[in-house]
Amino acid sequence: MNTRERALALVAQGRSLNSVSKEMGVSRYAIRSWQTRIEPLECVSRSCPRCQGVLSTPENPAAYAYLLGLYLGDGCISAHRKGVYIMRIVLDNAWPGIIDECEGALRAARPDNSVFRVQKQGCVAVTSTSKHWLCLFPQHGPGMKHTRKIALEPWQQAIVDAHSWEFIRGLIHSDGCRITNWTTRTVAGERKRYEYPRYFFTNTSSDIVRLFTDTLDRVGVEWKPLNQSRAAVTISVARKASVALMDLHVGPKY
Numbered sequence: 001m002n003t004r005e006r007a008l009a010l011v012a013q014g015r016s017l018n019s020v021s022k023e024m025g026v027s028r029y030a031i032r033s034w035q036t037r038i039e040p041l042e043c044v045s046r047s048c049p050r051c052q053g054v055l056s057t058p059e060n061p062a063a064y065a066y067l068l069g070l071y072l073g074d075g076c077i078s079a080h081r082k083g084v085y086i087m088r089i090v091l092d093n094a095w096p097g098i099i100d101e102c103e104g105a106l107r108a109a110r111p112d113n114s115v116f117r118v119q120k121q122g123c124v125a126v127t128s129t130s131k132h133w134l135c136l137f138p139q140h141g142p143g144m145k146h147t148r149k150i151a152l153e154p155w156q157q158a159i160v161d162a163h164s165w166e167f168i169r170g171l172i173h174s175d176g177c178r179i180t181n182w183t184t185r186t187v188a189g190e191r192k193r194y195e196y197p198r199y200f201f202t203n204t205s206s207d208i209v210r211l212f213t214d215t216l217d218r219v220g221v222e223w224k225p226l227n228q229s230r231a232a233v234t235i236s237v238a239r240k241a242s243v244a245l246m247d248l249h250v251g252p253k254y
Contacts, residue, residue, distance in 0.1 A: 003024060003026065003142060003143045003147065004142035004143060006024065006029050007024050007026055007082070008031075010023070011031065012026075017031050025226075026143070026144075031121075039183065047068070058108075058109055058136065058159075059108070059111070059178075060108040060109070061159045061162065061163055062091075062111055062163045062166045063104070063105045063108035063109065063161035063166070064105070064108070064136070064159060064163075065159050065160055065162075065165040065166035065167040065170065065232070066101070066105050066163075066167065066169055066170040067102070067105040067106065067108075067109055068137070068159075068167060068168070068170060069090050069103070069167045069169065069170020069171040069172075069173070069174065070102055070170040070171075070173060070174045071087070071089060071137055071139075071170075072087050072139070072145070072150065072170075072171065072205075072208050072211070073170070073171055073173075073174025073175035073176075073203065073208075074090050074091060074174040074175065075087065075088065075089040075174075076088055077133050077137060077140040079136065079215075080129060081216055084129050084130070084131055085110050085129065085130060085131065085132075085133040085134060085140075086127060086128075086129050086133075086145070087106065087127065087130070087133045087137075088118075088125045088126070088127050088128075089102050089106075089125070089126045089127075089174075090120070090123050090124070090125045090126075091123060091126060091173075091174075092122065092123050092246050093122055093123055093124060094253075095253045095254060096252060096254075097174070097249075097254035098118070098254065100172075101127060101173070102126045103115050103117070103126050105170075106126060106128045109136060110130045110132065110133075110136075111130060113119070113127070113128050113129060113130045114128065115127070115128045116128075138153055138156075139151075139152075144204035145204075145205045145208065146203075146204040146206075146208075146231075147201055149207060150187050150205055150207035150208055150211070151207065152211065153232065155176075158191070160211075160215060161218070164215050164218050164219050165219060165249040165250070167204065167240055167251070168212070168215055168216065168219070168246075169216055169250050170249050170251060171201060171208075171211075171251070172199065172201060172246075172253075173253060175201055175202055175203050176199060176200060176201040177198065177199070177200050177253065178193050178197060178198070178199050178246070178247075178250070178251070178252045179198060179199075180196070180197045180198075181196055181197075181198060182194060182195045193218045196238075196240075196243075197243055197247070198236060198237060198238040198243060199233055199236070199237040199238075199243065199246050199250070200226075200235065200236055200237075201234070201235045202232050202233065202234040203232060203233060204231055204232045205235070206233065209235060210234045212235060213235060216235075216237070219245065219249075220242075220245065221237055221242040221245055221246060222237070222239045222241075222242045223235050223236065223237050223242070223249060224236055224238075
């Protein structure tokens with residue numbers, strides 16, 4: 001019995017959502033969405049690129065690669081009603097440029113659907129509804145991403161191979177950062193400050209971390225994992241040449 005089935009079984013026994021949430025370690029919102037979950041309908045829309053055959057790809061593959069990175073980091077899809085699904089990507093208010101770029105990528109992925117922002121404390125959920133989010137993001141499933149296998153479909157991998165930097169940008173903009181470390185040294189009797197930038201990416205899903213590092217390898221960026229006790233894995237990019245590549249194609253959050 002998987003997490004979704006067990007949670008729903010407990011609710012069916014008369015348990016409250018709050019008690020099931022605490023026992024299972026799953027949010028009440030997720031349990032509610034499972035209660036009203038609508039199984040995917042057979043997709044036959046001419047407006048959905050994936051409905052036109054297995055070789056069809058989104059109209060703007062570069063924007064899709066970026067959106068895929070954002071989704072794997074900070075996105076989720078939930079059932080709404082009548083076969084409609086909601087895509088939400090939650091982003092920090094501190095980065096208005098990324099919020100704008102996310103909205104643009106959602107519009108590029110589904111030009112026929114509206115995109116709106118839901119303001120929350122300290123963050124905003126960039127949201128769009130469509131019957132076809134599951135067609136474009138087959139990684140959707142019950143439970144949190146790090147509790148299930150995350151793998152790209154061949155057509156998605158082809159897009160990531162062709163637009164690797166957009167995919168990396170999406171992952172960094174969701175679960176990564178660029179920071180500047182510094183140190184001081186005494187040179188010829190004078191104490192000088194030296195600064196050195198680096199990039200970090202942190203995620204609890206080993207599959208998503210592997211997608212990130214495989215793509216870094218593809219574009220020639222050197223990386224290494226940091227030793228840490230917590231469950232999440234942090235990848236560091238600190239080599240000067242690799243940081244320069246990241247600065248050229250990714251840059252700081254904005």
